[in-house]
Amino acid sequence: MKDTHKLLAAFVACILLGVGIGLIYVKYQNTLAQWFLPKPHVYETSDSALASRLETNRPVDVQWSQLLPANEKSVLEKYQQKQASTPTEFADNILLSLEATSDDDYSAAMVSTNSVDTFDNQSVSIAGFIVPIDYNKDKSLSNIFIVPYFGACLHFPPPPPNQIIFSQLGQGFSDFEITQAYRLNGVLRRGLFEDPLGTSAYILDVVSIEPYYEDPDDFRQH
Known part of the structure; x- marks a missing residue:
């Protein structure tokens, strides 16, 4: 019975390890590629x-x-839109865009x-x-x-x-x-x-x- 529990625990640990490695890869795959993939001069x-x-x-x-x-970076940062996942956040981004169109400093920074x-x-x-x-x-x-x-x-x-x-x-x-x-x-x-x-x-x-x-x-x- 103890051996069965050990095998089950090992199996669960392997699954959790695999899931953890998978999540790390998904999150950091671009960074890992930058570290390890060859980058020959093209x-x-x-x-x-x-x-x-x-x-x-x-x-x-x-x-x-x-x-x-610095001053233009500050103006552009002011109107950076955030990743929206709720109706309220989408509405906030729309309002931010409308505000930007009426800001002369923003219009000047964009060109x-x-x-x-x-x-x-x-x-x-x-x-x-x-x-x-x-x-x-x-x-x-x-x-x-x-x-x-x-x-x-x-x-x-x-x-x-x-x-x-x-x-x-x-x-x-x-x-x-x-x-x-x-x-x-x-x-x-x-x-x-x-x-x-x-x-x-x-x-x-x-x-x-x-x-x-x-x-x-x-x-x-x-």
Whole structure:
């Protein structure tokens, strides 16, 4: 009888352990992927001087919120919508959206080209999604926008210009999936680039690109 109880206890423990591991995996699968999956470079510049600059100056990890001027970040944060699960919360989000449309500071922040000089002309590493602008004759990407969340500029209104980065790739980039996030390493500088898809307030001279498996956006709530 005791052996039966031990077997039953062991069986229950195994089930609970399996459930626990499953829950951890579901919650942290992107983080685990970022830690353990291979991240080979899918693009590398042919500009040896630019590549040498990153070898000499270790890139600083940059978050998207760090590219916003403090006053504009504060205004945008004010109207961040929370995940709604009840009718009251949905109603609160609707009221928040209506309030935002009548706030001149919010409207200005949404189209602001103001930038920060913290990382100007510095070696940086930033994760985001790639939005194609132009293609080469071989269908590889030549000019791109880098944005903090999937669908920006394509399926949704573009982010503010100071949340968009433009890059002109030195050579084609064909190993590309639009739903995949990437980490881009290079030299960041302030500068405007305008296109029908959107306007960017920053330019990145890209040295390398690699897959990224976590959520790049540290600012918006999705």
